Amino acid sequence: MSNTVSTRMLILGSGPAGLTAAIYAARAGLSPIVVQGIQPGGQLTTTTDVENYPGFREVIQGPWLVEEMQAQAEHVGTKMVWDHISAVDLKQRPFRLTGDSGTTYVADTLVIATGAQAKWLGLPSEEHMKGKGASACATCDGFFYRGKKVAVIGGGNTAVEEALYLTNHSHDVTLIHRRDSLRAEKILQDRLFAHPGIKVIWNHKVTEFLAGGTPEALVGLELQDTRTGATRTLDVEGAFVAIGHHPATELFTGQLEVDDDGYLKVETGSTRTSIPGVFACGDVMDKIYRQAVTAAGTGCMAALDAERWLAEQEFEALQAAE
Structure with a gap:
């Protein structure tokens, strides 16, 4: 049976962004509601070792960090809701959102923290090797491959930037691209080609992530020539898939401004979108x-x-009433 829930602040997404917003909003007395979505905790729940979040001397686990953030948010007054928003109406205030549960959420303000998902190749062996040598974030995981042979898969800005970043940790970085030219900006390409620690394999795609050893870890990649179909093996201990991200903005199509890559546009230096509130x-x-x-x-x-923004609205309403 459907019901209606009203709140001064509704937060969509329960990763670090959404939970931090909830902590600050709850401490300000706004009694926020967090709708957790289809992946509660966001991408951190798929990350094992986290070594770059401030405040922790030792390596911590991504799921544990999210659990602590959620516990803190709830402790200061946040309400967590297990639901997924399927429809949004931002044309009038208060905003109205509908969940898969049938619940209608009426919110004075809306904070969107739905995140983005890294694109993967979609190989079964890739899925199996996630956290054991396969990664989609060199900045997050590159440190764990110090002195090891690594590969980056892709040909855009992200792939080139990740390859360059990995040279801080590895003397042997290989960029694998399925075409014969990169899509990255020329200045990034110039830096890549000039770096002695980076090799490029053109016209090849990854068809298999190869496992070995005890405990099991990545030992290589099977590559296929996109022109001839011939296969070869590349020995690596880390492989970073860098073929882009999918921002979760489909719900807001036609209502909020997005950039060419589908990310929500915000005013410079703020988090304000194209719709007030x-x-x-x-x-x-x-x-x-x-x-x-x-x-x-x-x-x-x-x-x-x-x-x-809420305080400004309330002040203006009070002045109008007087």
Whole structure:
């Protein structure tokens, strides 16, 4: 049976951005509601070792970090809801959103923290080797491959940037691209080709992630020539898939402005979207940094922006009444 829930702040997404926004909003007395979505906890729940989140001397686990964030948010007054939003109406305030559960959420302010998902190749062996040598984030995991042979798969800006970044940890980096030219910006290509620690394999695609050893780990990649079909093996201990991300913005098509890559547009230096009262934080609006700590930072910004916007609205309503 459907019901209606009203809140001063509704937060979509329960990763570092959404939970940080919830912590700040709850401490401001806004009693936020977090709709957790289809992947509660966001991408951190698929990350094992986390060594770059401030405040922890030892390596911590991604799922544990999210659990602690959620516990903190609930402790200060956040309500967590297991639901997935399937329809959004941002044409009038308060905003109305409908969940798969049948619940209608009526919100004075909306914070969008639905994140983005890394694109993968879709190979069964790739899925099996995630966390055991296969990664989609060199900045997150490159440190664990110090002194090891690694490969980057892709040909755009992200792939070239990740290959260059990995040279901080590895003396042997191979970029694998299925075509004979890169899509990356020329300045990035120039840096890549000039680096003595990076090799490029053209016109090849990855068809298999090869496992071995005890405990099981990545030992190589099977490559196929896209012109001849011939196969070969490349020995590597780390493989970074860098073929782009999917921002979770489909719900807001035609209602909020997005950039050419589908990320929500926000005003420079803020989290304000094209609709007053709607704010975006985390990877759904950040296609550059995509780190847990930056997501948390923008979550804080979104809560503060929303709180100030609410205060302005209430002040204007009071003046009008007087």
